[in-house]
Amino acid sequence: MPSSALELRNVSKVFKKDRDEVRAVDSVNLTVEQGEMVTFLGPSGCGKTTTLRMIAGFELPTGGTITIQGRDMTNTPVNKREIGFVFQNYALFPHMTVFNNVAYGLKSRGEKDAAIKPKVLAALALVGLKNTENRYPSQLSGGEQQRVALARVIVMEPTLLLMDEPLSNLDAKLRIHMRTEIRRIQKKLGITCLYVTHDQAEALTMADRIVVMNKGKVEQVGSPFEIYSNPQSLFVADFIGQANIIKLTVEAVVGNDIRALLPGGRTFTARGLRPEGKGADIYKVGGKAALIARPESLTVLSADDPNGNAPATVVSEVFVGSHIEYEVELEDHSVLKAFTPFQAGMRVFGEDEKVSIWIDPSNVLFLPESST
Numbered sequence: 001m002p003s004s005a006l007e008l009r010n011v012s013k014v015f016k017k018d019r020d021e022v023r024a025v026d027s028v029n030l031t032v033e034q035g036e037m038v039t040f041l042g043p044s045g046c047g048k049t050t051t052l053r054m055i056a057g058f059e060l061p062t063g064g065t066i067t068i069q070g071r072d073m074t075n076t077p078v079n080k081r082e083i084g085f086v087f088q089n090y091a092l093f094p095h096m097t098v099f100n101n102v103a104y105g106l107k108s109r110g111e112k113d114a115a116i117k118p119k120v121l122a123a124l125a126l127v128g129l130k131n132t133e134n135r136y137p138s139q140l141s142g143g144e145q146q147r148v149a150l151a152r153v154i155v156m157e158p159t160l161l162l163m164d165e166p167l168s169n170l171d172a173k174l175r176i177h178m179r180t181e182i183r184r185i186q187k188k189l190g191i192t193c194l195y196v197t198h199d200q201a202e203a204l205t206m207a208d209r210i211v212v213m214n215k216g217k218v219e220q221v222g223s224p225f226e227i228y229s230n231p232q233s234l235f236v237a238d239f240i241g242q243a244n245i246i247k248l249t250v251e252a253v254v255g256n257d258i259r260a261l262l263p264g265g266r267t268f269t270a271r272g273l274r275p276e277g278k279g280a281d282i283y284k285v286g287g288k289a290a291l292i293a294r295p296e297s298l299t300v301l302s303a304d305d306p307n308g309n310a311p312a313t314v315v316s317e318v319f320v321g322s323h324i325e326y327e328v329e330l331e332d333h334s335v336l337k338a339f340t341p342f343q344a345g346m347r348v349f350g351e352d353e354k355v356s357i358w359i360d361p362s363n364v365l366f367l368p369e370s371s372t
């Protein structure tokens with residue numbers, strides 16, 4: 001079996017500041033396969049950049065091992081790792097033409113001019129920058145400069161491409177365009193790529209798999225679909241997309257299902273997720289469980305609709321074109337978001353109106369209350 005592109009085993013990094021210790025990365029395990037695009041998502045300070053810097057070799061781990069294509073690289077110097085790195089501040093050399101910026105690494109590696117030229121032109125064509133080779137960085141737009149930075153890295157044919165918020169300096173529209181471009185190039189070249197972002201949409205749309213980090217630890221690794229539909233913790237449920245988290249009292253545990261009482265009196269049954277490594281008896285009758293319901297799994301109905309699960313009052317109603325975004329308050333005063341697709345002629349409820357909500361049991365799940 002060919003070796004994985006990258007393996008992190010119990011990788012940790014502790015920074016010492018005076019007498020304080022910061023556990024920036026805490027026993028991270030991860031296997032990345034050849035050609036995979038893995039995005040790292042998590043709040044500021046959770047250890048994303050530090051993890052990437054250790055993989056690149058700018059920082060040595062205080063514990064654990066880093067294996068790249070089957071070779072232990074934990075203590076290998078940066079220039080021996082064949083890794084490409086694109087930072088948020090992708091400083092191009094301002095006094096060099098686009099051509100020379102892209103050729104720089106190949107020249108430093110001692111390649112001949114005759115070999116360099118076709119490689120540089122091919123890399124520029126790949127990022128959509130044909131015929132710009134004689135310009136200087138100051139004569140390019142932000143997005144074009146970003147693409148030069150990308151060309152400069154991929155021309156080196158790195159075994160692994162690491163990107164740390166490469167698009168954060170670009171405006172929203174260009175970011176969306178560039179994330180599609182990067183994904184296209186990454187797939188075309190079959191390059192293994194780790195990509196750090198704050199931006200959920202970026203993480204969800206670009207990734208084969210997402211690594212969600214929190215306080216130096218990996219909270220969950222999975223495909224965008226798994227992360228969105230099967231969050232293993234309240235942290236992930238809350239961090240990815242929008243989620244209503246409703247704390248309910250457990251009435252019964254029936255196989256994989258949890259039955260609980262909704263505010264207003266009706267019972268509600270849905271699948272109970274048992275996070276890995278936690279016991280099967282994590283839900284207890286009489287104890288609390290957290291119902292995780294995305295806004296699109298909640299439908300607002302008239303108060304007397306027999307399908308309603310719980311009575312509610314409309315707090316706000318916003319029409320956004322494709323759907324109506326409601327905020328509704330339940331009898332226990334919890335406020336939930338409910339997004340209803342817009343259809344011509346449908347009934348729209350106004351502020352303060354008494355309604356009921358229907359929670360789609362096939363599209364929601366319970367998590368243990370303490371799985372933060």
Ligand SMILES: Nc1ncnc2c1ncn2[C@@H]1O[C@H](COP(=O)(O)OP(=O)(O)OP(=O)(O)O)[C@@H](O)[C@H]1O
Pocket residue numbers: 015016017022023024042043044045046047048049050051198
């Ligand atoms: N050189 C350093 N010395 C001391 N502490 C550091 C150093 N680099 C990072 N840290 C600390 O390690 C933790 C993780 O930082 P890191 O830069 O990896 O976070 P991040 O997830 O990339 O955050 P952001 O999303 O804000 O870029 C933070 O608490 C940070 O303050």
Ligand SMILES: [Mg+2]
Pocket residue numbers: 048049050
């Ligand atoms: Mg960072």
